[in-house]
Amino acid sequence: MSTLEDRLRAIVGERGIVSDAAAREPHEVDWRGQYRGRAAVVVKPANTEEVAKVVSLLAAERIAIVPQGGNTSLCGASVPDDSGRQVVVNLSRMNRVRAVDTANNTMTVEAGCVLAALQKVADENDRLFPLSLGAEGSCEIGGNLSTNAGGTGVLRYGNTRELVLGLEVVLPDGRVWDGLRGLRKDNTGYDLKHLFVGAEGTLGIITAAVMKLFPKPRATATAIAAIEGPTAAVQLLSAMRGRCGDRITGFELLQRVCFDLVLKHIPGMRDPFLEPHPAYILVEISDSGTQAEARILLEEALGEAAEAGLIRDAVLASSDAQRLAFWGLRENISEAQKLDGVSIKHDVSVPISRVPEFFERTDRALAERFPDIRIVAFGHVGDGNIHYNCSKSERQAAAEFYKQAPDVNHLVYEVVTSLGGSISAEHGLGQLKREEIKRYKSELELDLMRSIKKTLDPGGIMNPGKVL
Amino acid sequence: MSTLEDRLRAIVGERGIVSDAAAREPHEVDWRGQYRGRAAVVVKPANTEEVAKVVSLLAAERIAIVPQGGNTSLCGASVPDDSGRQVVVNLSRMNRVRAVDTANNTMTVEAGCVLAALQKVADENDRLFPLSLGAEGSCEIGGNLSTNAGGTGVLRYGNTRELVLGLEVVLPDGRVWDGLRGLRKDNTGYDLKHLFVGAEGTLGIITAAVMKLFPKPRATATAIAAIEGPTAAVQLLSAMRGRCGDRITGFELLQRVCFDLVLKHIPGMRDPFLEPHPAYILVEISDSGTQAEARILLEEALGEAAEAGLIRDAVLASSDAQRLAFWGLRENISEAQKLDGVSIKHDVSVPISRVPEFFERTDRALAERFPDIRIVAFGHVGDGNIHYNCSKSERQAAAEFYKQAPDVNHLVYEVVTSLGGSISAEHGLGQLKREEIKRYKSELELDLMRSIKKTLDPGGIMNPGKVL
Numbered sequence: 001m002s003t004l005e006d007r008l009r010a011i012v013g014e015r016g017i018v019s020d021a022a023a024r025e026p027h028e029v030d031w032r033g034q035y036r037g038r039a040a041v042v043v044k045p046a047n048t049e050e051v052a053k054v055v056s057l058l059a060a061e062r063i064a065i066v067p068q069g070g071n072t073s074l075c076g077a078s079v080p081d082d083s084g085r086q087v088v089v090n091l092s093r094m095n096r097v098r099a100v101d102t103a104n105n106t107m108t109v110e111a112g113c114v115l116a117a118l119q120k121v122a123d124e125n126d127r128l129f130p131l132s133l134g135a136e137g138s139c140e141i142g143g144n145l146s147t148n149a150g151g152t153g154v155l156r157y158g159n160t161r162e163l164v165l166g167l168e169v170v171l172p173d174g175r176v177w178d179g180l181r182g183l184r185k186d187n188t189g190y191d192l193k194h195l196f197v198g199a200e201g202t203l204g205i206i207t208a209a210v211m212k213l214f215p216k217p218r219a220t221a222t223a224i225a226a227i228e229g230p231t232a233a234v235q236l237l238s239a240m241r242g243r244c245g246d247r248i249t250g251f252e253l254l255q256r257v258c259f260d261l262v263l264k265h266i267p268g269m270r271d272p273f274l275e276p277h278p279a280y281i282l283v284e285i286s287d288s289g290t291q292a293e294a295r296i297l298l299e300e301a302l303g304e305a306a307e308a309g310l311i312r313d314a315v316l317a318s319s320d321a322q323r324l325a326f327w328g329l330r331e332n333i334s335e336a337q338k339l340d341g342v343s344i345k346h347d348v349s350v351p352i353s354r355v356p357e358f359f360e361r362t363d364r365a366l367a368e369r370f371p372d373i374r375i376v377a378f379g380h381v382g383d384g385n386i387h388y389n390c391s392k393s394e395r396q397a398a399a400e401f402y403k404q405a406p407d408v409n410h411l412v413y414e415v416v417t418s419l420g421g422s423i424s425a426e427h428g429l430g431q432l433k434r435e436e437i438k439r440y441k442s443e444l445e446l447d448l449m450r451s452i453k454k455t456l457d458p459g460g461i462m463n464p465g466k467v468l
Numbered sequence: 469m470s471t472l473e474d475r476l477r478a479i480v481g482e483r484g485i486v487s488d489a490a491a492r493e494p495h496e497v498d499w500r501g502q503y504r505g506r507a508a509v510v511v512k513p514a515n516t517e518e519v520a521k522v523v524s525l526l527a528a529e530r531i532a533i534v535p536q537g538g539n540t541s542l543c544g545a546s547v548p549d550d551s552g553r554q555v556v557v558n559l560s561r562m563n564r565v566r567a568v569d570t571a572n573n574t575m576t577v578e579a580g581c582v583l584a585a586l587q588k589v590a591d592e593n594d595r596l597f598p599l600s601l602g603a604e605g606s607c608e609i610g611g612n613l614s615t616n617a618g619g620t621g622v623l624r625y626g627n628t629r630e631l632v633l634g635l636e637v638v639l640p641d642g643r644v645w646d647g648l649r650g651l652r653k654d655n656t657g658y659d660l661k662h663l664f665v666g667a668e669g670t671l672g673i674i675t676a677a678v679m680k681l682f683p684k685p686r687a688t689a690t691a692i693a694a695i696e697g698p699t700a701a702v703q704l705l706s707a708m709r710g711r712c713g714d715r716i717t718g719f720e721l722l723q724r725v726c727f728d729l730v731l732k733h734i735p736g737m738r739d740p741f742l743e744p745h746p747a748y749i750l751v752e753i754s755d756s757g758t759q760a761e762a763r764i765l766l767e768e769a770l771g772e773a774a775e776a777g778l779i780r781d782a783v784l785a786s787s788d789a790q791r792l793a794f795w796g797l798r799e800n801i802s803e804a805q806k807l808d809g810v811s812i813k814h815d816v817s818v819p820i821s822r823v824p825e826f827f828e829r830t831d832r833a834l835a836e837r838f839p840d841i842r843i844v845a846f847g848h849v850g851d852g853n854i855h856y857n858c859s860k861s862e863r864q865a866a867a868e869f870y871k872q873a874p875d876v877n878h879l880v881y882e883v884v885t886s887l888g889g890s891i892s893a894e895h896g897l898g899q900l901k902r903e904e905i906k907r908y909k910s911e912l913e914l915d916l917m918r919s920i921k922k923t924l925d926p927g928g929i930m931n932p933g934k935v936l
């Protein structure tokens with residue numbers, strides 16, 4: 001009798017099976033190194049038909065499937081458990097751009113396309129694909145869709161969900177749903193694509209998608225504004241949006257501690273100001289006009305904000321190199337925090353209007369109960385999304401710090417929930433928050449989710465142990 | 469034993485029951501007068517709790533429910549059948565704006581709020597609520613959500629689906645799902661709200677929603693450009709978007725025949741050009757800058773389009789009155805067509821790049837098979853959405869013309885489908901296209917829709933006979 005691996009090899013060929021133990025390892029451990037599993041087989045189909053055949057076979061055998069793209073999940077959503085019985089279906093070989101339609105402002109892409117490659121394809125066609133996030137050099141669009149990835153462009157362009165017009169999905173029974181429509185308007189029944197976006201591979205495997213493209217901005221102006229703190233941040237956002245409209249494409253909050261960490265750990269970084277300030281906003285506007293116009297608009301808007309007492313100081317990037325340096329301060333925070341030691345991370349969101357209250361209440365409660373913890377908060381304040389991370393103090397041992405994690409999480413999530421917020425703004429649930437979410441989501445909502453799961457995947461073979 | 473009406477009256481009170489036959493009539497017949505039903509009771513609950521109690525009672529009795537808002541559906545989605553056994557649950561009394569949060573750019577509104585009233589609320593709060601369509605003076609936001617309404621603002625702001633952050637829904641068993649979150653980012657499981665948006669009341673009753681608000685544009689510039697036809701329209705759209713970016717908030721195509729009808733039937737309308745042209749584009753840009761800047765930008769963009777041979781002529785609105793007159797030409801087409809006689813309407817969409825091919829193929833095929841038919845096409849070409857209407861010629865009798873409708877529909881829909889398009893871009897399916905859709909949607913997709921319907925509404929009591 002042939003083994004499972006042989007039968008899968010018969011579908012995907014030799015190139016479609018990852019046999020070597022060393023080559024398998026990156027498919028079995030998550031990006032943060034927190035979840036280490038063991039797969040029965042790691043299979044890499046080359047096209048939709050192969051995916052469908054693989055899923056049909058595994059469905060018939062009732063073998064669990066873990067869909068995987070670039071495997072950059074921060075919640076352990078894309079790795080197998082340690083049973084050695086789950087099959088990883090990695091989509092990375094499906095990396096063709098099937099079509100670019102500039103008149104329709106769409107591109108039809110396969111799940112395994114790396115995000116940065118798609119940004120480049122759009123650029124080469126004089127268009128913008130606005131999805132942008134830290135992992136863009138290795139994450140894949142199928143994973144972005146399955147986790148409804150956010151990032152820095154959400155304020156203006158929306159989450160991944162808002163960027164997709166159509167999907168191709170291999171269902172848990174192996175049937176292929178061809179929903180690859182490139183339409184802006186289609187009101188012919190239930191919108192099925194939204195079921196699969198953000199489902200973290202628990203309802204099927206996304207194999208291809210029609211993604212929106214946008215006119216490429218001709219001009220960009222970037223500044224860092226020094227501010228008092230979160231209250232000023234929210235007021236500044238409102239003032240800047242009133243003045244610059246939808247030109248605002250970046251609005252990131254950085255607390256002083258983030259600057260300190262980046263300046264300490266990342267070579268070549270420098271503080272754009274002569275003296276320290278409590279917090280900063282990295283603001284960027286993009287426009288179809290000239291560079292000079294964009295710069296003048298940003299200058300004027302910041303000038304008015306200074307007059308209104310919303311900012312303490314501001315520096316405009318005077319060159320592309322300086323713009324990249326400003327973004328470097330923002331994008332190196334995670335890396336600097338990693339170099340600085342262990343941390344407890346929270347990816348939370350609240351209504352933008354409640355951001356100041358979130359900081360006041362959480363900062364105070366943490367300081368009272370966990371005086372040794374340092375708060376390293378930053379994030380997409382324009383979306384109400386805060387990466388409210390906690391680092392240990394120097395006098396604390398890592399193990400002792402980690403022991404506090406459940407209580408720290410609980411404290412943060414209680415405040416978030418009381419403000420109508422979310423305990424996972426953009427990272428998803430995966431394995432990491434699968435249990436935690438039960439405390440914060442209503443039983444009715446969990447019940448609806450379970451019903452949908454059962455309807456689409458009655459055998460429970462799609463990415464079990466994730467989300468639900 | 470008390471009657472059903474008595475039992476419902478015990479929940480909603482005297483004011484919540486429409487007893488008078490004359491008062492019931494507008495709830496039993498659709499806006500176009502094509503579907504005339506008879507309800508067992510017309511009930512108007514005043515709040516969510518009453519809706520939940522009404523639904524619980526009707527679910528227990530297995531009585532079918534027809535959710536209804538402003539009852540402006542063009543597809544008969546919001547009227548009862550003629551059995552006299554269905555209960556109309558009209559949401560119009562639930563018309564409170566529960567909250568406006570300007571810092572979060574959201575408003576929380578009840579289903580019965582009239583769309584125009586919500587535009588006004590936004591305006592009074594120095595914000596824009598961009599949903600805009602012909603029926604805005606009487607349609608209600610619950611209906612807009614249930615049909616995923618489109619309209620003229622979709623190019624820039626998206627459909628109703630893209631404008632909603634959270635929902636409150638009474639489920640078919642009477643439970644209330646409180647999903648009224650005002651979050652830009654929330655990745656904690658399946659996105660349930662998208663199930664109910666566009667479901668035309670077949671999965672539950674939307675009772676309230678958190679809707680997005682936007683910065684109010686400070687300047688608007690409007691023009692009518694004379695063009696050769698659809699090919700030029702698509703090229704002009706691409707050129708204008710490249711030049712003006714997202715400032716383009718309106719891009720409507722009108723064929724010459726539309727002008728003729730409006731000028732003939734609507735008093736006070738005039739042709740902005742000295743001589744007739746084959747087709748026109750009504751283009752509008754909105755911006756946060758000054759009026760003068762917006763006007764100059766539009767002038768320059770149209771000047772460049774003229775140089776590139778994309779337009780034959782153009783007239784810019786020089787006053788607000790002239791702007792309204794331009795829009796009057798567009799907005800009175802349906803009314804003028806109605807006054808001119810009977811018509812067969814198609815609300816179709818194709819990828820924007822296929823719009824010219826759609827026109828070429830459909831125009832030619834119709835002219836060959838139905839030489840007496842006059843095509844009156846217009847629409848949101850920026851979304852690939854064409855209202856491809858057919859009027860009868862003067863020598864044809866209405867009955868004879870109508871007899872051709874199924875064959876005309878079939879011809880149009882075949883072309884649409886072969887171009888990857890939709891037979892209902894923004895109006896939904898309702899009763900009108902419930903059978904027709906089976907020809908054009910894959911069995912797999914219909915199967916998925918039926919599974920979801922069965923999961924959420926196992927008794928099949930929510931708006932039966934619509935969509936599925």
